[in-house]
Amino acid sequence: MAQTHEPAIVKSETSEGNDARIRRFLRERFGEAIRHEEVFRGDLQFTVDPEKIYDICEALMEAGGLDVRFLADITCVDWHGHSEAVHGRFEVVYNLCSLAHRSRFFLKVRLPETNPHVRSLVDLWHGANWMEREVWDLFGVTFDGHPDLTRLLTPDDFEGHPLRKDYPLVYEQPKFSWNENDPPEVIR
Amino acid sequence: MGLEEKIPDSIILTTLDKMVNWARKRSMWPLGFGLACCAIEMISTFASHNDLARFGMEVTRPSPRQADLMIVAGRVSNKMAPVVRTLYEQMPNPKWVISMGACASCGGVFNNYAILQGVDRIIPVDIYVPGCPPRPEQLMDGILKLFEKIEKESLKDAREEWGRRAV
Numbered sequence: 001m002a003q004t005h006e007p008a009i010v011k012s013e014t015s016e017g018n019d020a021r022i023r024r025f026l027r028e029r030f031g032e033a034i035r036h037e038e039v040f041r042g043d044l045q046f047t048v049d050p051e052k053i054y055d056i057c058e059a060l061m062e063a064g065g066l067d068v069r070f071l072a073d074i075t076c077v078d079w080h081g082h083s084e085a086v087h088g089r090f091e092v093v094y095n096l097c098s099l100a101h102r103s104r105f106f107l108k109v110r111l112p113e114t115n116p117h118v119r120s121l122v123d124l125w126h127g128a129n130w131m132e133r134e135v136w137d138l139f140g141v142t143f144d145g146h147p148d149l150t151r152l153l154t155p156d157d158f159e160g161h162p163l164r165k166d167y168p169l170v171y172e173q174p175k176f177s178w179n180e181n182d183p184p185e186v187i188r
Numbered sequence: 189m190g191l192e193e194k195i196p197d198s199i200i201l202t203t204l205d206k207m208v209n210w211a212r213k214r215s216m217w218p219l220g221f222g223l224a225c226c227a228i229e230m231i232s233t234f235a236s237h238n239d240l241a242r243f244g245m246e247v248t249r250p251s252p253r254q255a256d257l258m259i260v261a262g263r264v265s266n267k268m269a270p271v272v273r274t275l276y277e278q279m280p281n282p283k284w285v286i287s288m289g290a291c292a293s294c295g296g297v298f299n300n301y302a303i304l305q306g307v308d309r310i311i312p313v314d315i316y317v318p319g320c321p322p323r324p325e326q327l328m329d330g331i332l333k334l335f336e337k338i339e340k341e342s343l344k345d346a347r348e349e350w351g352r353r354a355v
Contacts, residue, residue: 154302155267162301170299 018101019044021066030056035110045106053094053109054119060096061124067100071121074131076139080113080165089113090141094121117142138163205342212256212282213244213338219255219279220248224262226289226321233324243331252278257334258311259327263291264304276311281350284338286330287313290320 019039026034026046033056036047048056060068072095079085088110097104109118120143121128132143133152140161143149151158160167222230234240234248249255252275264272276285287307290296293316295305307313314337317330341349 158266158301160301167301171295171301171303171305172299 016103018066018098018103019105022060022068022098022103022105025060025063025066026056029059043104043106045108047108047110050109050111050118053107054121054124056107057094057096057121057124067098068096070097070099071095071125071127071131072097072104074121074128074135076135076141076163078139078163078165085113090116090139092118092135092141111141115142116140117144119144120146122146137161140164206339208343209338209341213335215244216257216284217255218245218248218257218259219252219275220250221258221275222261223264223268224291226261226292229321229324230259230261230288230327233327238324238328240328240331243328243335245331252276253280255279256283257286258283259286259288260292260307260311260313261288263289263296263298264307264310265302266304267302269304269310272307273310282346284314284334285311286315286317286327286334288317288319288327288330289322290318293318296320 022044023037030048030052033049033052034046035049038045038047057071060066073093074095075093077091077093079087079089079091090111090113092109092111094107094109095104096107111118118141120132122132122143122145129146129148130152132146133149135141136143136146136149137151137153138161150156154162222228232238234245245257252258256279258276258279260272276283285307287293291298291303292307293313295303297320299305304310315330315334317327319326322330
């Protein structure tokens with residue numbers, strides 16, 4: 001069911017082959033955990049069940065032929081107020097790379113609005129430590145099993161999760177002389 | 189020109205205020221405190237093309253205890269604000285503050301949760317130099333205006349002035 005758009009970059013033979021290998025590997029081992037698969041502008045992405053993300057990443061690490069051993073980034077999308085939010089408000093995106101085959105693909109998990117939590121990948125990659133702290137700090141997604149889930153970018157006594165869509169955008173309301181009596185609302 | 193014409197018989201009449209203010213403004217040591225992009229323009233103001241050493245700012249002291257001018261160059265984040273306040277309090281009197289750039293003066297383009305909207309929320313500022321970043325000539329203009337401000341200071345107001353600034 002993959003939709004292929006025109007790829008933005010021309011991939012070498014090995015990376016396209018690796019895409020097919022990854023697709024085959026994930027479908028065989030974790031077929032029932034994959035909810036959605038897409039190729040968007042040349043990037044392969046899988047939306048998977050949150051409970052299975054650790055097992056999927058562990059299996060990918062152990063499969064030597066694929067050489068998916070580099071976690072490039074963990075980030076998050078807040079779909080609040082968008083029609084996509086029905087599948088889950090928070091979408092945590094894992095950006096995995098294969099250095100030998102020079103390819104990259106994305107694993108995404110959708111989490112609900114109340115108590116969003118997913119298992120931490122710190123046991124597999126030490127680099128996930130600060131990446132998950134950043135997602136916790138800015139979005140409020142809890143990572144179970146993380147050794148030290150504290151604020152990273154905002155001050156320690158900061159309250160709230162600033163990159164959520166319902167956090168106010170501006171610090172001060174813009175004030176001019178012509179709207180003195182009718183200040184603008186905070187931009188949402 | 190020259191001092192010899194002005195002191196024909198080796199006697200100058202002046203006031204203590206003028207002597208003290210002249211000494212203070214012509215030997216000011218800035219604290220090396222560049223936070224962000226404005227720091228690059230501050231560095232280029234200290235460099236040889238626009239030379240600030242000719243105004244007496246020969247050395248920038250890294251320690252606040254040895255500095256008398258704090259040029260806040262760059263955006264101050266909310267996490268950095270207590271540090272700025274601590275450094276200001278560690279500077280001994282007399283001390284002056286120049287807020288360089290739009291971010292230090294009023295938050296600049298960053299109107300959000302992370303950036304302090306103007307360093308004058310935490311420390312008293314003498315001169316604001318607008319710009320993003322201000323050119324070296326603009327920063328020098330701000331410093332020269334600070335010199336003009338110092339010329340007007342008086343020792344008899346000193347205790348009250350510096351006592352007020354300590355808060």
